[in-house]
Structure formats: C-alpha cells, structure tokens
Amino acid sequence: xxxxxxxxxxxxxxxxxxxxxxxxxxxxxxxxxxxxxxxxxxxxxxxxxxxxxxxxxxxxxxxxxxxxxxxxxxxxxxxxxxxxxxxxxxxxxxxxxxxxxxxxxxxxxxxxxxxxxxxxxxxxxxxxxxxxxxxxxxxxxxxxxxxxxxxxxxxxxxxxxxxxxxxxxxxxxxxxxxxxxxxxxxxxxxxxxxxxxxxxxxxxxxxxxxxxxxxxxxxxxxxxxxxxxxxxxxxxxxxxxxxxxxxxxxxxxxxxxxxxxxxxxxxxxxxxxxxxxxxxxxxxxxxxxxxxxxxxxxxxxxxxxxxxxxxxxxxxxxxxxxxxxxxxxxxxxxxxxxxxxxxx
Numbered sequence: 001x002x003x004x005x006x007x008x009x010x011x012x013x014x015x016x017x018x019x020x021x022x023x024x025x026x027x028x029x030x031x032x033x034x035x036x037x038x039x040x041x042x043x044x045x046x047x048x049x050x051x052x053x054x055x056x057x058x059x060x061x062x063x064x065x066x067x068x069x070x071x072x073x074x075x076x077x078x079x080x081x082x083x084x085x086x087x088x089x090x091x092x093x094x095x096x097x098x099x100x101x102x103x104x105x106x107x108x109x110x111x112x113x114x115x116x117x118x119x120x121x122x123x124x125x126x127x128x129x130x131x132x133x134x135x136x137x138x139x140x141x142x143x144x145x146x147x148x149x150x151x152x153x154x155x156x157x158x159x160x161x162x163x164x165x166x167x168x169x170x171x172x173x174x175x176x177x178x179x180x181x182x183x184x185x186x187x188x189x190x191x192x193x194x195x196x197x198x199x200x201x202x203x204x205x206x207x208x209x210x211x212x213x214x215x216x217x218x219x220x221x222x223x224x225x226x227x228x229x230x231x232x233x234x235x236x237x238x239x240x241x242x243x244x245x246x247x248x249x250x251x252x253x254x255x256x257x258x259x260x261x262x263x264x265x266x267x268x269x270x271x272x273x274x275x276x277x278x279x280x281x282x283x284x285x286x287x288x289x290x291x292x293x294x295x296x297x298x299x300x301x302x303x304x305x306x307x308x309x310x311x312x313x314x315x316x317x318x319x320x321x322x323x324x325x326x327x328x329x330x331x332x333x334x335x336x337x338x339x340x341x342x343x344x
Contacts, residue, residue: 044266046193051212052186057179060209064176068094073206074126074172075242090126090173091141097123099143101154103163108301108343110257110265111165111195111216118158118192119167120151126173127199128234129222131312138170139310148177152184159192164264165216167195172202179213193266196250200243201236207246210253215267217250219243222274224282224289232280232318247271248293257299257341270299270343275330276306278317283330287337301343302330 103116123143229239257268
C-alpha cells in the first residue's frame, strides 16, 4: 500500500473526517464530535436488516454483480464488462473509488439534525453535467481505491461519530459495492438508515432491486426537456423520462418523508431541483409534475445556488447565476402548483 493510500485510510477509518484530498464543496464538518445527541432512536430498524435476515441482500448482490458483466446500471447501458476491467461511460471499472467521507452539515435539515449526515462521495459519475460543481470528483475522478471492508469501516466510523445516516453521494455506478459493503457492516452491528443521493439518471430496474435496502431517497430532477439534458449532460436525451420513472419507483418504495421526534429523517423521499438561468431546468413543469404525479406534500428542495462551474462558460445562457426575479418566479410556480412541503 502506497503512502498516500495509507494516509487516506488512516483519516477515514480513524476519524471519519473529510479525507486527504480537499473536501467537496459544501459545509463539511471540521471533525468535532457533537455530544449529547444519539444518532438513532431505539425503535427504528432500517429496512435492510429485514432484507438481510430473509436472505434478500445476498440475492440482490449477486444479481448486481451480474449486471457488471455488461453494464446497464444506468440508462447509458454501455455494456462494458467491468468485472474484466473494462471502463464504462462513467470511467469506472469493478474497483471501488472514494473521494471523501465525513459528517456533512450542508444537506437538508432532516438529514443533518445535530450529528450531521454521514456523507461518502464516490469518484466518477454517469451523468457528467457540463456545469458540475464537483467536477474534480465526477469528471476528473479524483479519489482513492478502497476495499469493501474499508467502506464498511467508514460507515461504522460515521455511525460512531453520531451521524444520523449514511449518505451515499453519486452511487449509481457503484451499487454492487454498496450492497456488499453494507452486508459486511451489518455483521459488525451497523444500524443507520441509508440515503441514496443520486443525479436522477438511473435504471428503474436497478432501483426496483434496491427496494428494502434504502430507507431514504434523495434524487435530483434536473431537466424536463430531453434536448437540453442532452446538451448540458453529455447526451442524456432520455434523462426526463428515466428521472420520472425512477423517482416514481422511489416514492412507491418509501413514500413521503417521515421524521422522528427530533425532526431527523427516518424514511422517505426528498427531491432536489436546481433552478437554472433562463428556466433551463423547466422548474414550472417540474413542480406541476410533483404535484400531479406524486403528491403536493412530497418533500422538495428547490435550490437557488446554481453557479457556473467546469465547462458552463462554454454556453452563454448558463454562464451566470440566477437572478432574484428568476428565483421568485420559481417560488411562485411552486405555490401555484400547490406544493406544501418545500425545503428552501
């Protein structure tokens, strides 16, 4: 093991703080433990414990590894044999690569609580948006390779630190690794709810396989127009229909967001939507879709923090932040659609 990897693992396993590389953008914890707040309530049992007892996790894990033989984990369906070291569209093989892990206090309030959301950022991505704010991780692939046992120890370390959940960021292309690492962690007493924090570009078949594993889904719904999705997200013209199908399946599995007496999320769906310049994200159509296809009380995080990053300056129409008028219009659309559970 080289020196840089030893340092990576030393930091992640011993302290579960942001790792040797610089932390992703956002409000990451500085490493201080918050005392006096338990990470979980005694009456809560994550869905994956029942699945493990019934043998379902083992079955799903086997099925997911088979998908790696001609990869179709996401709608790209690039067919790479990742088990033989072939690289998929996401630039990933069968090896597991992690950028950082640590308590995160910049996520939605029900995920953060007082102990933070235990985020683990995976390297690479299957969507590759030109305006990606974490392009060093998702496009360039910064990070370090780890084993399943090491990922399990990261999860357990975050639980010991008092995090309220384990938040897998950009998990689509590494799902088999997650299930294997989860099974290892469960055998060592791990009990936190899992958050599937994805970009919205997943295979509905794979999401159906995850039923009974994830308690909380946190998808993006980035676009309503396939032509714009293709333009800004590496040709993903079918993004709107796949995002809609997978989010409906997520809602079927976990329903609306449920929190405990502390206001900490235990199960349910939160949808993120980034408001973009010129309404490129189709915010008016998005809020109507949520109200009509799901429920008006679905938890939605409308986000105003768009900023041009990476290659966004290639396109003049997205080379600026949104205006106050555009943000107020987005809020008006949400109100007119009848959305009642906004996280702003």
